[in-house]
Amino acid sequence: MHQVERAIFDLRRGLPVLLRDSEQDILVQPIESLDDGVLEHLIATAGEAPGLILSRHRLALLGKSIESETARLPLVPEMLKTERLNELAFGVDSSAIAQDILPASRADHAALTLMRRALLIPAALTARLAKESRETIETLIVQGELLAVEAADAERCFEAANGLLKRVSEAQIPLAEALESRFILFREPDGLREHVAILIGDPAAWQEAVPLRMHSACLTGDLFASLRCDCGEQLRNAVADIDDMGGGVLLYLAQEGRGIGLANKLRAYAMQDEGLDTVDADQHLGFGEDERRYSVAVDMLAALGIQRIQLLTNNPVKIAALTEGGIEVTERQALYGRLTKQNYRYLNAKSKRAGHMLDAVLENYDRLGGK
Known part of the structure; x- marks a missing residue:
């Protein structure tokens, strides 16, 4: 997978x-x-005009419903302009498209998988190679000016990291909510993401079912106390709750913006300012409602020797993901931050659209008239 890792950085x-494939090689x-x-x-x-590869979420916005995850939009000459392509890929005000779309090849699908892994907008131009261009392409590859990757390997770029997490460094760091805390940093094999396990209290004194919080990084909320979400309060409340429970673990996962990355999260915020909710904004950009993957959390728990947990979460997807990964979830503890007029729409969308267990706090807020 070394070539795939290089490809991710080239794309960024x-x-x-x-991308090489038995069906057809493509330039991405x-x-x-x-x-x-x-x-x-x-x-x-390439010697050929490219097509635009988009996700089903983005195509739905353009008036095209598909069952597969990706499809190819042929580009007529008047569409081969940067401004028009950008509007099709992630513009807010996109009009429906008239032309038919084509099924995506395996290489096309792999191209969008690489975009997601690289934390880029899930949209790419892919060009088939004209016969007269093949010799030039092979020369560029030999000279090191163009990287060639097997499409099948690119398609597996998320799963390829499973089980290869590296424990890099650690240190004792007293926290305001938990004086006895130890940070352990883990790095994914492609070097793009680093995650932190925070061990709270004395592991020898932990309960058999270890209290656990999986917290996705949120720069705006965790560090700058953004009022658009409750992430920072949830983070600090989790540390305090775990400490009160006799200690346990907080996994701080590099999955900003539900896995779409900070750049795309800010784009989604701008769309929310235009009236979209958090789920629709992500889907307008071509993402699913939640792009996070929790196999890395399973790997971190395995490295820490933890198999049974009490999970602090309002998200049923996390419970299912850990259970599927072989972790026994003995019980769930609710975890809330403050609900305010600034984050109400965000939390309401998480409850109504994404199934987060927030009904009690939302109903209480509504009953009090938003106070």
């Missing part, structure tokens, strides 16, 4: 990569780095 730098260019010069170079290199 705005460089194209070649992320939409995020697109300008007129990049577009012209892609067409000249």
Whole structure:
């Protein structure tokens, strides 16, 4: 998977990569780095006009309903402009498209999987190779100017990291809510994400079913006390609750914005300011309602020798994910932050659209007239 890891960084730098597949090789260019010069170079290199690969969530916004996760939008000449492609990929005010869409190939689907792994907008230009361009492409690969990756490997880029988490460093760090706390940093094999396990209290004195909180990183809420969410309060309340329960573990996971990354989270916030809720905003960008994957949490617990837990969460998906990963969840503890007029819409959407168990706190807020 070393080539896939290199491909992720090339894509984040705005460089194209070649995906090899038995059906057809394709050149992949992320939409995020697109300008007129990049577009012209892609067409000249491939020798064919590209298609636009979009997720089913984004296509639904464009008036196209599909059952598969991705599809290919052929691009007529008048659509081969940076401004138009950007609008199709992640614009707020997108009009329906008239032309038919085509099924995505395995390589097309792998291209969007790489975009997600690279924390880029899940949209990409993919160009088939003209016969007269193949020799040039192979020369670029040999010279190291273009990276070639097997589409099958790219398609597995999320699962390939399972079981390969590396324990890197650790230190004792007293916290305001838990004086006896030890931070252990874990790094994923591609080096893109680092996660932290915070061991609270003396592990020898923990309950048999260890109190556990899985907390997804939220820069705006955790660090800057944003009023748009309750993440920072949930984080500190979790540390205090675990300490009161005799100690346990908080897993601080690098999954900003429900797994879409900080850049896309800020884009989603801008869309929410236009009237969308948190779920619709993510889907307008082409993401699902929750892009997080919890296999990394299972790997961290395995490294810590923890198999039975009491989970502090309002999210049933976390319970299911840990159970599927072989962790026994003996019970659930609710965990809340303050509900305010600034975060009400966000928390209401999590409850009504994503199934989070927040009915009690929402009903109490409504009963008190939003106070």
